[in-house]
Amino acid sequence: MPKTIKVPFEEEQIKTLRSGDKVLLTGTVYTARDAAHQRMIETVETGGIMPFEVSGQVIYYVGPTPAKPSQIIGSAGPTTSSRMDKQTPKLLEMGLKGMIGKGYRSEEVKKAIVTQQAVYFGAVGGSAALITKSIKSVEIIAYEELGTEAIRKLEIEDFPVVVINDIYGGDLYEDGIAKYRQV
Template structure:
């Protein structure tokens, strides 16, 4: 599936779907989210256009010689939850991370026709091989938490929260609790 995402793309996905993403995503972690939120509170424009875009919650390690990025595994998404509904209202369409999202975020995903994907934690070196190009686009002073433009190819994710309000984590618990 190509990113940025269209509404049609998002509506076609259901919790539990496995997807290979290709295109452009942006890295953004805790410090970048806080700074974006503060920027919006001051009535200023964000350094990137969120419309249709996807954030990957990652703080990559430095790259080794000849590589475009170091290890690039997902970070825990819940730390961005207090900022996420605002960013979704601004046009953000997808997020990639790991772990549960708050009910406020799940509701906002549904309200804004967005999606939350999980990447495999502990596989940062493997995931880094799907990142073909990296460019810092904002907040360079934040180091690993700077916003980066990442060109990805066949980046493996699973839909956790779809735009219909479904939660793959909860569905999985329900399935296995009856065994």
């Protein structure tokens, strides 16, 4: 049975999550991919104001396609997370508590997840239709000129994810490989 978690996170919620847990997220998340991550870091480095309060938040690595008539959002499947690894430790230092994407994270990011008490969720690639049903509203809040890479505020309900990396150093991918090798 999946755990239901409200986002943005409360500190105690993260402590209950372990790699391999199935979770349904409900609340607010923000979208950002490569170009938006670079802009956010540049903003911080030049003393500017971030487009949203990062502390306690979750970023979904997605660049949704344009919505068709009568849709809230187009296809919204996850992007490969390692593309954001260079900027992720800084965002975690700023209080980011969750990330949603697909694929492995670098050792530096995994260490920062433990140190900064955050969590990395995997969303299933190829399941964009299911994911899209969980998105209830969309609003572009920054960098509109980036098109699909603009930062969006999403209101989600029962958004299906799996914990990949947790605050205890758990790594679902490494655990899966270890189990396979034992067979």
